[in-house]
Amino acid sequence: MPQISPLIKTLKKQLKANGHTYLDVAKLLDLSEASVKRLFAEQNFTLQRLEQICHMMGLEISELVQLMEGEQRKIIQLSLEQEQEIASDLLLLMVTACVINGYSYQDLIDQYDIKPTDCIQKLAALDRLKIIELLPNNRIKLLVAANFSWQRNGPIQKFFQEKVEQEFFSTGFDQDHESLIVVNGLLSKASNLEFQKKMQRLAKEFSELAQHDMALPMDNKHGNTVVLAIRRWQYNLFESIRKK
Incomplete structure (x- = not known):
């Protein structure tokens, strides 16, 4: 199967998301836990075993492939222009950092002194920048990858170095x-x-x-x-x- 490495990585993420462990997989495949860990380390799965694991999570292999492709399309880094726009607006920067770390619209409203209209405006800006997709009822679909990072020596990294450094070490x-x-x-x-x-x-x-x-x-x-x-x-x- 092509792209086996990212596919197995997606499989591991789905197992965690569904609350399954290597031990669960071992019981399913009638193997020892050590053997299962070796299968994942060597990325050496038969289609039959892959299908068994997917079915345990209520997935088809085709759905796992779709999830993998979705991960690969996600953004791993913003352009300098995008970072400059975010760094120039403190509230937008705060909202950006929060949503990248999994905050929902309601989490933002509950934890920060921010007006709902201002919050929606900033989320709409992130939607325009293709960092999130703003869904009905202000639900947030994150479009950045798990290995997302700021530009090295870019506007946002420099902002944190200049503004946060002293506070962090105090x-x-x-x-x-x-x-x-x-x-x-x-x-x-x-x-x-x-x-x-x-x-x-x-x-x-x-x-x-x-x-x-x-x-x-x-x-x-x-x-x-x-x-x-x-x-x-x-x-x-x-x-x-x-x-x-």
């Missing part, structure tokens, strides 16, 4: 929901690049957890921000006494 990081780890050491260029790959994998895991939690009621989740960074850098004090 805490002792001593609460149970906070953590700050600062390490330093001498790395080769190859080790630096390897660590950057690990950071990307960790960021992907964060996004997957956020996707999984989208189905939870809004009262059961809270906004979280992760900052991962690495660069060649020393404190200015150290640099000032470095031999030239």
